[in-house]
Amino acid sequence: MNNSIVKERAWGRPELCLDLPVWGLYCPGCQHPVGARLIAEVLDELGIADRAILIIGVGCHAFSGFALNFDVVSSCHGRAPDLATAVKRIHPDTIVFSLQGDGDCIAIGAGPFIGALTRGEMITIIMLNNTNYGTTGGQLAPTTLMEQRTTTTPEGRTADREGYPAHVAELAAGFKGTAYSARGALNNLANYKRTKKYIKTAFQKQINNVGLSYVEVISACPPNWHLSPLESLEWIEEKVIPEFPLGEFKNVDRIE
Amino acid sequence: MTEKILVQGNEAVGLAAVSAGCLYFFGYPITPQNEIPEWFARELPKRGGVFVQTESETGSINMLYGAASTGVRCITSTSSPGWGLMQEGISSIAGAELPCVIVLVQRGGPGGGSIRHSQMDYMAATRGGGGGGYKNIVLAPASVQEVHDLIQLAFYLADKYLNPVVMLSDGIIGQIAENLEIKTIDFGPLPEKDWAVRGVGRQKDGKRRMILHGRGVIAGPPYFTYVNFLDHLKEKYQKMADTEVRYETYQTDDAEIILVAYGYVARVAKEAVKMAREQDLKVGLLRPITLWPFPYQQIKEKAELGCKFLAAEDSMGLLVDDVRIGVEGKAEVHLLDISARHMPTDGGMILPGRVFQEIRRLL
Numbered sequence A: 001m002n003n004s005i006v007k008e009r010a011w012g013r014p015e016l017c018l019d020l021p022v023w024g025l026y027c028p029g030c031q032h033p034v035g036a037r038l039i040a041e042v043l044d045e046l047g048i049a050d051r052a053i054l055i056i057g058v059g060c061h062a063f064s065g066f067a068l069n070f071d072v073v074s075s076c077h078g079r080a081p082d083l084a085t086a087v088k089r090i091h092p093d094t095i096v097f098s099l100q101g102d103g104d105c106i107a108i109g110a111g112p113f114i115g116a117l118t119r120g121e122m123i124t125i126i127m128l129n130n131t132n133y134g135t136t137g138g139q140l141a142p143t144t145l146m147e148q149r150t151t152t153t154p155e156g157r158t159a160d161r162e163g164y165p166a167h168v169a170e171l172a173a174g175f176k177g178t179a180y181s182a183r184g185a186l187n188n189l190a191n192y193k194r195t196k197k198y199i200k201t202a203f204q205k206q207i208n209n210v211g212l213s214y215v216e217v218i219s220a221c222p223p224n225w226h227l228s229p230l231e232s233l234e235w236i237e238e239k240v241i242p243e244f245p246l247g248e249f250k251n252v253d254r255i256e
Numbered sequence B: 001m002t003e004k005i006l007v008q009g010n011e012a013v014g015l016a017a018v019s020a021g022c023l024y025f026f027g028y029p030i031t032p033q034n035e036i037p038e039w040f041a042r043e044l045p046k047r048g049g050v051f052v053q054t055e056s057e058t059g060s061i062n063m064l065y066g067a068a069s070t071g072v073r074c075i076t077s078t079s080s081p082g083w084g085l086m087q088e089g090i091s092s093i094a095g096a097e098l099p100c101v102i103v104l105v106q107r108g109g110p111g112g113g114s115i116r117h118s119q120m121d122y123m124a125a126t127r128g129g130g131g132g133g134y135k136n137i138v139l140a141p142a143s144v145q146e147v148h149d150l151i152q153l154a155f156y157l158a159d160k161y162l163n164p165v166v167m168l169s170d171g172i173i174g175q176i177a178e179n180l181e182i183k184t185i186d187f188g189p190l191p192e193k194d195w196a197v198r199g200v201g202r203q204k205d206g207k208r209r210m211i212l213h214g215r216g217v218i219a220g221p222p223y224f225t226y227v228n229f230l231d232h233l234k235e236k237y238q239k240m241a242d243t244e245v246r247y248e249t250y251q252t253d254d255a256e257i258i259l260v261a262y263g264y265v266a267r268v269a270k271e272a273v274k275m276a277r278e279q280d281l282k283v284g285l286l287r288p289i290t291l292w293p294f295p296y297q298q299i300k301e302k303a304e305l306g307c308k309f310l311a312a313e314d315s316m317g318l319l320v321d322d323v324r325i326g327v328e329g330k331a332e333v334h335l336l337d338i339s340a341r342h343m344p345t346d347g348g349m350i351l352p353g354r355v356f357q358e359i360r361r362l363l
């Protein structure tokens, strides 16, 4: 490219992320809005934003739902896959996806999640895993790491009392009707780019009518981790990723 | 001559729903309502509709929530334990102001209770078991034909008020087979469902639609505060209470004692009134068709004329409380309850002779 400068947009707000005060609800260093931004970019790039319908659960992730320029339905805690099932069955030509937290998806929402996986619904589920209940002040979640302190595991998570962290991307990959399952993180540029690719692949599966697609995104929650935003990124690298490995767990073009 | 077919009350739900243009059903198996999901599973795919067997009744109600948000006419059905599981979803649908129809075929309780008929969910259906004090119109059929007609009315009322409408059936009304005349009932025009989600690019104004049930968490147009929204709901519920009361009276003009009963027991009570009239006893029947809103005014007027009341119901006594509210302390209110069943088992029923015996005792 000779000596000309390649300009890449490195900051700013995608048009689908509306300029609303809702974004200000997020704590400094929270990565939920980063996940929302990636979704907005991907849907824009795939040209499907106009026919997308977003179902949000209950938790900090839901704030993004109020600020993304999609038709949106807010569901009861954990029930987004049920709503998404109905919307997609009624309008097969729309792109239906849920945005959920870890507690929303695999604690209170385990039933609907497993139901949707069992039926192999043509929907996309994006789950933001911050290893705790952020909105309610940092309680234990199924994804809380061993020894991690939360307000309901003040001495840290123990196997005797709370069992072991739930591995949701691996679980989703085990279902026949799943077209795609991956786990990404946003703690450095390489992971950020890879996560965007995962999200894009997941929506491509829905466009191609392959099966259910799932992407889990490890998301920093500095206040409830009792760490600074920067320390949170390090903690993701040192503790969270070793427990929750990144990568694609299933990627098929046909269910057979 | 109009053609009639012999069908069960539960099957009439399906026939009525498709006549009303509803092609979307989400449900979970539970006795004694299994004929309903089975009918839809058979019939909807042929008609281009959607049937989903859900993972639980919470699944049913939340799929209904999703379906309703797209603006289509949609329905689910369940029996008593499943009704309990649906409550958070029903509260949320009421909060999101979406139209849908829910059929509750009552069985015995509490808990697993029995798998046969009863009328033990009166309060659970009319008072709203979920949080927040919302109101749903509750329709109570007493025949297979009425199941059919009221299901169609239910869809109309749901669309009119943007609110869930409940049909409270029971194991007997659901299981009996009677002649049914199938027809599409026209209740008049309804507003366009401009609020439905379909994707921003397909909205006429190109603007996003947001369907929210947590108005106190995120206030948004057209309600700018939480209380603003609740005032709107209050007004809507008052309008329903003022305009949607439905009931049937039988021989009440000169009655000294008025039976109040709904569902299968109303059929029994009518027979008892006939028996009483043959002996020149001045007895009548008031059958609420809407259990909410309840015909309090009609009961009050009769109480002021000096009538006594006998609530007959196949429960430990629930409907009787609404009769007492209507009477406002101005008349005697008696109760003939589940202890009056002809057999002390899950299969026992309240029969006309027993109701007649009670009338004799009171007069």
Ligand code: SF4
Binding pocket: A025, A026, A027, A029, A030, A031, A032, A060, A130, A134, A135, A220, A221, A222, A223, A224
């Ligand atoms: S509590 Fe955690 S998840 Fe919620 S906004 Fe704050 S950082 Fe984000």
